[in-house]
Amino acid sequence: MPDLSGKTAIVTGCASGIGAATVRRLRADGAEVLGTDIDPSGETVCTEAGARFAVQDVADIALWPEIVAQAGEAFGRLDILVNNAGIVVSLSIEDVTDEAWDRVYGVNIKGTMAGCRAAIAAMKENPGGSSGSIINIASTSAMAALPNDVAYCSSKGAVRVLSKSVATHCAKQGYKIRCNTVIPGATETGILHKAEEEIPGLMAAVAATSPMNRLADPAETAAAIAFLASDECPFMTGAELLVDGGALSIHPGF
Template identity: 75%
Template sequence: MPDLSGKVAIVTGCASGIGAAAVRRFVADGAKVLGTDMDETRGAALCAETGALFAVQDVSDRAAWPQIVARAVEAFGRLDILINNAGMVSGAGIGDLDDDAMFAAWDRVLAVNLTGTMAGCRAAIAAMRDNPGGAKGAIINIASTTAIAPLPTDVGYSASKGAVRVLSKSVATWCAQHQLDIRCNTVIPGATMTGILEAAEQQTPGLIAAVAKTSPLNRLADPAETAAAIAFLASDECPFMTGAEMVVDGAALSIHPGF
């Protein structure tokens, strides 16, 4: 089990699903955690239950990011880990909506999934550079298998997650070239039983059953299984892993589509 004792982490989208599982896992592994979410009721409850701090945050509000990071540093004295996990679907294929609705959906999903992730990286690096004892940190951005095999039913979600993969590599290499011991990696979850999939099911009935079958394991992931990969990348177990991707998809992308 990765040792996160004494490490300080921010987990966005902590109220539900993978974010909630990451908060539970990080606290269990010894980290001090600031969870954030737009959903104050559920986010605060999860954090109170686990012993984490909570802050309300819309990750797309870039001006608020430095304050969120400052909150963790004020409370715990440093920032070691950022998990850019908050995300949403938009539920529209390229020709599905009229222009006004299409571009509104596109702008929002990119603002949350992509700009929110970029703004988080930027604010976290500024704090991690100034950590007591020298620059050190680990950022994990949550993409999706739709970044590799996109959904025709959600162009904005798929495009935003594709961009997150490349964003992570640019961040990783910038930090390395600036001699900063700050790693940035991407976790690529496959179908995981969480709220986002329930929302997608409402827009595309039958989606959950269909995606469960895409894994040769013939099931969805439990969010705790994804959180385990996140905890490994956040720990000091893998200092040469940066700019890397960890796929947690039950081999869904590893099998020929005919089998």
């Protein structure tokens, strides 16, 4: 298990799914955690895990410095940011509205960018010198597109390259701040349950795309996040960890 004792973290989208599992995992590995979510029920998840909680709409980018300051006031430093909050609005290129596009991009990419920017400003000033690990959550939909989710897929594609730009900027500046991407495959969370309501049978169909023939447990994704958050991988930056049960590794005919 990675040792995160002495480290402090912000995890967005903590009220359910991968975010909730990540709060629990980082706490179990010893980190102090501030979980945030637009949904106030995130407080229950955080309280049960011994974490702090703040209501945050990640797309409200003016609020990001305040959230980072809250972590600084509570813990004295910021070591880890997990940009996990994400939304899907299922529309194809022919149907997508300007409003839906802006909403998805506001959360998935603008919010992630603003989180990186605010976290770097704080991580540069950590006691003892710059240090930190930023983990952005993309999706296998950023590697193989879903025809009905044009905004989601393309925003997650942008997250992948955003992470690489952040990673290389920080490295070139001499900051000891790493930035990596976790790419989950189909994971049993709120997003999939919502999609199942619209498309009955979707979860089983998606599970069948993995050679393991199952969905991921959010805790399995959180384990990859905890690894990247830790000091176990100091030369990993700009990297992508695929947590998809082999779904993208198998030839489509098998």
